[in-house]
Amino acid sequence: MTEQDDIRQFIANQRPRVEAELERCLPPAEAEPARLQAAMRYAVCGGGKRLRPICVLLGAAAVRGPLDSALPAACAVELLHTYSLIHDDLPCMDDDDLRRGRPTVHRVYGEALAVLAGDALLTLAFEVLAAHLLPPVAARAGAVLARAAGSLGMVGGQALDLEAEGRRLSEPEILQLDRKKTAALFSASFQLGGISARADEGHIEVLGRVGLDLGTAFQIVDDLLDLRGTPEELGKAARKDRERGKATLPDLLGEEEAAARARALSEAACEVSRGLPAPDLIVALARLMLQRSR
Amino acid sequence: MTEQDDIRQFIANQRPRVEAELERCLPPAEAEPARLQAAMRYAVCGGGKRLRPICVLLGAAAVRGPLDSALPAACAVELLHTYSLIHDDLPCMDDDDLRRGRPTVHRVYGEALAVLAGDALLTLAFEVLAAHLLPPVAARAGAVLARAAGSLGMVGGQALDLEAEGRRLSEPEILQLDRKKTAALFSASFQLGGISARADEGHIEVLGRVGLDLGTAFQIVDDLLDLRGTPEELGKAARKDRERGKATLPDLLGEEEAAARARALSEAACEVSRGLPAPDLIVALARLMLQRSR
Numbered sequence: 001m002t003e004q005d006d007i008r009q010f011i012a013n014q015r016p017r018v019e020a021e022l023e024r025c026l027p028p029a030e031a032e033p034a035r036l037q038a039a040m041r042y043a044v045c046g047g048g049k050r051l052r053p054i055c056v057l058l059g060a061a062a063v064r065g066p067l068d069s070a071l072p073a074a075c076a077v078e079l080l081h082t083y084s085l086i087h088d089d090l091p092c093m094d095d096d097d098l099r100r101g102r103p104t105v106h107r108v109y110g111e112a113l114a115v116l117a118g119d120a121l122l123t124l125a126f127e128v129l130a131a132h133l134l135p136p137v138a139a140r141a142g143a144v145l146a147r148a149a150g151s152l153g154m155v156g157g158q159a160l161d162l163e164a165e166g167r168r169l170s171e172p173e174i175l176q177l178d179r180k181k182t183a184a185l186f187s188a189s190f191q192l193g194g195i196s197a198r199a200d201e202g203h204i205e206v207l208g209r210v211g212l213d214l215g216t217a218f219q220i221v222d223d224l225l226d227l228r229g230t231p232e233e234l235g236k237a238a239r240k241d242r243e244r245g246k247a248t249l250p251d252l253l254g255e256e257e258a259a260a261r262a263r264a265l266s267e268a269a270c271e272v273s274r275g276l277p278a279p280d281l282i283v284a285l286a287r288l289m290l291q292r293s294r
Numbered sequence: 295m296t297e298q299d300d301i302r303q304f305i306a307n308q309r310p311r312v313e314a315e316l317e318r319c320l321p322p323a324e325a326e327p328a329r330l331q332a333a334m335r336y337a338v339c340g341g342g343k344r345l346r347p348i349c350v351l352l353g354a355a356a357v358r359g360p361l362d363s364a365l366p367a368a369c370a371v372e373l374l375h376t377y378s379l380i381h382d383d384l385p386c387m388d389d390d391d392l393r394r395g396r397p398t399v400h401r402v403y404g405e406a407l408a409v410l411a412g413d414a415l416l417t418l419a420f421e422v423l424a425a426h427l428l429p430p431v432a433a434r435a436g437a438v439l440a441r442a443a444g445s446l447g448m449v450g451g452q453a454l455d456l457e458a459e460g461r462r463l464s465e466p467e468i469l470q471l472d473r474k475k476t477a478a479l480f481s482a483s484f485q486l487g488g489i490s491a492r493a494d495e496g497h498i499e500v501l502g503r504v505g506l507d508l509g510t511a512f513q514i515v516d517d518l519l520d521l522r523g524t525p526e527e528l529g530k531a532a533r534k535d536r537e538r539g540k541a542t543l544p545d546l547l548g549e550e551e552a553a554a555r556a557r558a559l560s561e562a563a564c565e566v567s568r569g570l571p572a573p574d575l576i577v578a579l580a581r582l583m584l585q586r587s588r
Contacts, residue, residue, distance in 0.1 A: 027446055036445055036453040087413060092405035111386035115409065116453050119381060119416065120445035126420040127444060130436030138433035142424030150421060151330055151414035152321055159330040159410050 007284035011054055014067070018053045018074055019045075025075045025128050039109040039117035040124075043082050047100045047235075052077045052189045055214075058285060059193020059207045062276040063200075070196035072132035073141055076125040077189045080149055083121035084185075086114050088158060094240070101235035122149075133196065141195050148188035157181025166245040174249050178219040179212060186215025190282075206275045210282060213269035218289055220262040223248035224255060225293070233293060266290055301578035305348055308361070312347045312368055313339075319369045319422050333403040333411035334418075337376050341394045341529075343588075346371045346483045349508075352579060353487020353501045356570040357494075364490035366426035367435055370419040371483050374443055377415035378479075380408050382452060388534070395529035416443075427490065435489050442482035451475025460539040468543050472513040473506060480509025484576075500569045504576060507563035512583055514556040517542035518549060519588065528588055560584055 022044055031037050053074035060070035089096040089104040091111060096104055106114035129141045147153060157180030164177065190211035194204040225234060226241050227250055241248055250258040266286045273279035273286075316338055325331050347368035354364035383390040383398040385405060390398050400408035423435045441447060451474030458471065484505035488498040519528060520535050521544055535542055544552040560580045567573035567580075 031446060033445075033450050033453040033457060035457065036450060040445060083413075087409055090406075090409065092409060112384075112456055113453065115381055115384065115386060116449050116456075117445075118413075119377075120449040122413065122416055123440050123444040123449065126436055127440030130433050130440060133433070135433035136429040138436065139424050139427070139429035142420055142432065142436055146417050146421030146424060150417040151327075151334060151411075152325060155410050155414040155417065156327050156330060159327040159407065162406050162410075163327060163329065 003280065003284040004288060007281055007288055010058075010061075010281055014054060014057050015050050017071065018050050018057075018078065021071050021075050022078060025072075025079065025124065025132075035109065035113060036116055036120065039105055039113050040120055042108060043086055043105050043117060044079065044121065046102055048078075048082075050078060051218075052081050052185060054285070055186055055189035055211065056193040056196070058282050059190040059211075060197040061193070062190075062207065062273065062278050062282050063194050063197050063203050064277050065193070065197020065199060069198075070193045072128050073145075073192040073196045074189075076128040076141075076145060077185065077192060079121045079128065080125040080145065081185065083118040083125070084149075084154060084158070086118040086121070090114060093158075093162070094244075096237055096240070098231060098236050137195060137198065141192050144191050144195065145188050148184040153180055153184035153188075154182075157184065161246065164247040167247065169247040169252070171249070171252060174247050174252060175216065177247065178216050178249070182219040182222075183212045183215025186218065187211030190214075203276055206272060210269045210273045210276075213265045213272065214282075214286055214289065217262040217265035217269065217286070220249050220258055220265070221289060221292060223250050224258060224262070227255065229293070263290060297574065297578040298582060301575055301582055304352075304355075304575055308348060308351050309344050311365065312344050312351075312372065315365050315369050316372060319366075319373065319418065319426075329403065329407060330410055330414065333399055333407050334414055336402060337380055337399050337411060338373065338415065340396055342372075342376075344372060345512075346375050346479060348579070349480055349483035349505065350487040350490070352576050353484040353505075354491040355487070356484075356501065356567065356572050356576050357488050357491050357497050358571050359487070359491020359493060363492075364487045366422050367439075367486040367490045370422040370435075370439060371479065371486060373415045373422065374419040374439065375479065377412040377419070378443075378448060378452070380412040380415070384408060387452075387456070388538075390531055390534070392525060392530050431489060431492065435486050438485050438489065439482050442478040447474055447478035447482075448476075451478065455540065458541040461541065463541040463546070465543070465546060468541050468546060469510065471541065472510050472543070476513040476516075477506045477509025480512065481505030484508075497570055500566060504563045504567045504570075507559045507566065508576075508580055508583065511556040511559035511563065511580070514543050514552055514559070515583060515586060517544050518552060518556070519586075521549065523588065557584060 056070050056074040056077055057067050060067055086105045088094050097107055130138050160177045187208045190207035191204050194207045231237055269286050270283045273282045350364050350368040350371055351361050354361055380399045382388050383393055391401055424432050454471045455475055481502045484501035485498050488501045525531055563580050564577045567576045
């Protein structure tokens with residue numbers, strides 16, 4: 001088997017386990033209020049690559065930790081990511097109608113319930129960490145996830161993104177934006193895998209750096225796909241970033257140069273990951289990410 | 295000194311400590327993105343009764359625990375409460391222009407930044423618990439706060455509240471709504487005080503029940519004030535609940551009967567609190583709450 005077969009197999013094996021565990025993390029479908037629960041399930045159970053939870057599991061695997069130990073953190077990250085999609089899609093934010101190939105939550109359930117479903121999923125992410133991990137691990141994981149997701153991380157990146165609309169940013173400014181908006185959560189994902197598996201501090205730090213580079217590469221590839229893809233391929237609107245005047249690296253540097261930056265970041269992540277006990281699957285994921293088409 | 299003097303003194307002493315600690319919990323004012331940080335500070339540092347953090351501290355005091363141990367949890371609860379106000383005031387929710395006597399966050403910073411500031415404060419609440427409490431305490435506190443704040447608690451109550459607009463609810467339905475929307479967070483507040491002070495399980499359970507009754511009484515009094523008060527007294531719009539067709543107990547039962555329900559709940563909370571080592575300040579707060587004018 002090639003390296004690429006290994007990572008594809010890993011994803012194929014683990015994605016159903018993540019999906020099943022996500023289902024268990026959600027309140028029962030018949031719980032009240034019914035429409036809120038339905039909106040949450042619509043968002044969480046509507047497909048998606050589950051890439052961030054896979055990164056959590058890869059973080060645990062890279063330190064030879066048990067994957068089961070990292071499953072709650074994997075779900076927490078996906079719940080948090082899902083909330084961020086719901087809120088980003090709101091009319092007052094990116095105003096998107098399509099997500100993961102289906103109408104966005106606010107298009108189906110209305111704006112108020114979309115705000116609340118996002119709030120509830122963000123809250124649930126921290127409940128899952130606090131309630132499903134061992135207490136010392138839970139506290140550390142909660143702090144790492146919150147820092148990555150808050151005003152100095154993902155939410156801050158989203159605010160910068162809105163501010164930047166229609167302005168021309170420099171390359172360092174765009175990279176800073178990508179790191180906050182996207183890479184911070186990837187970094188936390190890999191770290192959470194290590195933390196769940198009770199890895200050495202040094203390895204957790206390496207996992208964080210790997211995630212930062214890989215996450216930035218992921219965002220650049222995403223921006224390239226936004227330019228090249230069709231809505232059918234992407235499961236969301238295409239070329240909206242350019243229409244909105246969003247600051248992206250492909251827009252600033254051109255597609256070829258931006259693709260080269262993504263490759264370089266991916267290679268840097270692979271290089272850094274050599275400091276881990278078992279980096280092979282992470283290296284394989286880094287290469288797979290460059291080839292993705294959605 | 296009377297019982298009422300004692301609790302007024304306690305609040306007067308502790309409120310500035312909570313305010314100072316809240317300031318420390320927020321990212322530095324000069325952090326990026328500047329407008330997001332400004333919106334968060336505008337919301338958090340704009341006054342408010344700080345009643346929920348006072349309840350956290352009272353929870354610790356009632357089990358004779360050190361108040362300092364409960365200060366991080368007190369801040370976490372206030373950050374979480376502030377996020378809920380920002381999101382509740384949004385145009386797609388209650389569409390309020392005035393809060394704590396000032397324009398609401400979305401009126402000053404726009405809707406997108408109001409959504410993000412709320413998201414960031416909710417996230418920060420869990421970061422403060424995870425990072426500022428001892429790990430075993432942090433995990434327990436995070437689970438209790440998340441459960442109270444999520445789709446089966448506060449956010450669920452907000453969803454029920456929206457669903458109920460223009461419908462006539464029964465008394466048990468309204469009480470259920472008040473419990474989720476408001477009392478769940480009061481209950482968590484008192485519990486968090488006990489948890490921070492490492493109280494016995496039995497006492498934590500009593501604190502939770504006290505908070506549920508007191509929080510429900512608080513909501514009924516709030517609904518009465520909404521009918522009687524002026525915007526100047528309340529620091530927010532008055533009589534909007536009735537205009538919106540919100541389901542409240544005063545609307546269903548009349549003001550006198552609703553006030554009697556609030557008194558009964560307050561008395562029940564006092565009765566339950568007798569199971570705590572030092573319930574006097576909680577009893578005093580319960581009585582003070584019935585007299586409040588904003």
